[in-house]
Amino acid sequence: MPIPLQSRLPKTFRIKAIKQETEMVRTFTFDGSLGAKPGQFVMVWLPGVDEVPMSVAEDDGAVTKITFFAVGGMTEELAKSKVGDLVGLRGPFGTFYEWKPGEHIVLVAGGYGAAPMYFVAKESVEHGCTMEVIVGARGKEHLLYLEELESLPHVSLHVATNDGSVGHKGFNTEVLEKLLEACNSSVGKGGKVSKGGKKNEIDPITSVFACGPEMMLKRVSEITAQYKVPSQLSLERYMKCGYGLCGNCVVDPLGIRLCTEGPVVKNDQCVKIEEFGKYHRDALGKKHEF
Ligand SMILES: Cc1cc2nc3c(=O)[nH]c(=O)nc-3n(C[C@H](O)[C@H](O)[C@H](O)COP(=O)(O)OP(=O)(O)OC[C@H]3O[C@@H](n4cnc5c(N)ncnc54)[C@H](O)[C@@H]3O)c2cc1C
Numbered sequence: 001m002p003i004p005l006q007s008r009l010p011k012t013f014r015i016k017a018i019k020q021e022t023e024m025v026r027t028f029t030f031d032g033s034l035g036a037k038p039g040q041f042v043m044v045w046l047p048g049v050d051e052v053p054m055s056v057a058e059d060d061g062a063v064t065k066i067t068f069f070a071v072g073g074m075t076e077e078l079a080k081s082k083v084g085d086l087v088g089l090r091g092p093f094g095t096f097y098e099w100k101p102g103e104h105i106v107l108v109a110g111g112y113g114a115a116p117m118y119f120v121a122k123e124s125v126e127h128g129c130t131m132e133v134i135v136g137a138r139g140k141e142h143l144l145y146l147e148e149l150e151s152l153p154h155v156s157l158h159v160a161t162n163d164g165s166v167g168h169k170g171f172n173t174e175v176l177e178k179l180l181e182a183c184n185s186s187v188g189k190g191g192k193v194s195k196g197g198k199k200n201e202i203d204p205i206t207s208v209f210a211c212g213p214e215m216m217l218k219r220v221s222e223i224t225a226q227y228k229v230p231s232q233l234s235l236e237r238y239m240k241c242g243y244g245l246c247g248n249c250v251v252d253p254l255g256i257r258l259c260t261e262g263p264v265v266k267n268d269q270c271v272k273i274e275e276f277g278k279y280h281r282d283a284l285g286k287k288h289e290f
């Protein structure tokens, strides 16, 4: 679908609120909507500094939110912004998560992936979906969006930390595996009842959505393929134009552009991307292994 010209050009938005989530993570609320859907991203522009892609953490028709880590030149500068400052935004760009009403969905979130996963949860519960949300981080001080997720109806929250400071000690993908084992492994066709006639306590999981570091996504891809549950994963590559023009974000060997045919890619496509979980390219096209 062609991207309208007004989406390809930056528009300035005023920062309405700033929330310091953790030492390195902030959420900016911009006064205005871009009409973004969960999973889509915007190009965030600071004139004279840089322009970088960021997932939309929420767009309710009145405000737009982003949640970002201050990790380098652009994001450290962005973090110095104050309420009332203007920031350029282009978009929304890319594909989005898709669900059917009444689905039982697992959301797997790592790092800033918790923000777009919250956006998915907020919208999909309005369509009668129930959610198991697994948020993972190195330790409890790095966990994001727990309060927001807990405040939503029909959401069961699961937490995993590498250091075991709260929740499951280990990776969030281990919790995903346990959930699929409990809900889907013995489910008879077409319902909640297992082969032995025993009723499962939880409805079978119909979809898995994930956003987070690439090695986490790779594991989600493997696990969901093993359990034959459809999944949608948000893949990231270095982005320049954001709307399919420059070719910087294509992946081998499919040649799909992750800014346009992604970032949200169905797992039956992800498994065909040879570089997935192996390498990515920088601004100059040079390969870097994960
Ligand atoms: C679709 C998508 C959604 C993203 N959503 C978020 C988000 O919601 N929150 C968040 O904190 N980060 C997000 N990122 C990553 C974010 O774009 C980088 O953290 C940011 O660009 C870093 O820029 P910098 O100048 O501060 O740091 P630098 O020191 O320039 O870069 C640090 C690292 O960030 C990555 N990066 C830098 N520029 C780009 C670029 N133009 N495109 C892709 N990656 C880049 C590279 O891996 C680089 O090694 C997203 C990336 C993509 C592709």
Ligand code: FES
Pocket: 238, 239, 240, 241, 242, 243, 244, 245, 246, 247, 248, 249, 250, 257, 258, 259, 260
């Ligand atoms: S960023 Fe230019 S084609 Fe994707």
